Amino acid sequence: MSIRRVVPNIQTERSDESREFWSGLLGFRLGMDQGWIQTFVSPSNPTAQVSIIRADQSAPVVAAISVEVGDVDRIHAEAERRGLEIVHPLTDEPWGVRRFFVRAPDGTVVNIAAHRPAAASAPPAATPAPPPVAETPEAEAEATEAEATAPEPPAEPPAAEAAPAEGDGDGDGDPDTDTDTGEKPE
Numbered sequence: 001m002s003i004r005r006v007v008p009n010i011q012t013e014r015s016d017e018s019r020e021f022w023s024g025l026l027g028f029r030l031g032m033d034q035g036w037i038q039t040f041v042s043p044s045n046p047t048a049q050v051s052i053i054r055a056d057q058s059a060p061v062v063a064a065i066s067v068e069v070g071d072v073d074r075i076h077a078e079a080e081r082r083g084l085e086i087v088h089p090l091t092d093e094p095w096g097v098r099r100f101f102v103r104a105p106d107g108t109v110v111n112i113a114a115h116r117p118a119a120a121s122a123p124p125a126a127t128p129a130p131p132p133v134a135e136t137p138e139a140e141a142e143a144t145e146a147e148a149t150a151p152e153p154p155a156e157p158p159a160a161e162a163a164p165a166e167g168d169g170d171g172d173g174d175p176d177t178d179t180d181t182g183e184k185p186e
Helices: 015-025 072-081 137-149
Strands: 003-011 029-033 037-041 049-053 065-069 086-092 097-103 109-115
Touching: 015 029, 015 037, 015 049, 072 086, 072 097, 072 109
Parallel strands: 003 049, 065 109
Antiparallel strands: 003 065, 029 037, 037 049, 086 097, 097 109
């Protein structure tokens, strides 16, 4: 089973103060803003994320945690086979995810989701966010699309191989340091 990320979801009506806390105090970057949900992404570890939610746009409850998986249909079938309570049915959401909510044995409602291919997703969010962090799934899809349509750069001629400079026997471009020993020659 492929687990791509796990994101805590914090329900709040105080989104402005929450945004300042996560961005201002802790340095998270806004990676997604759908109006009803904002996801903040760590600049140093893009899978470290937290979402703040006013109310879920299509589900009856706000899930406490979201788990992005590789195969949501397989997880859904296994949850049903185990007789777990499905709180929100398997649904293709207009913002580009396929998801369902399941109640864990401890009572926690968990959003199990997978991103659909970019071609199947909805238009961008009504409230535009700053450019997404390159490592988020949304940005990855945009980058892949941009790469596919970008013209090929002209090929550069092969560089001529230069001989090592005098006193640069190891060819590292630095006549003062031997890369093997780290010592300076006498």
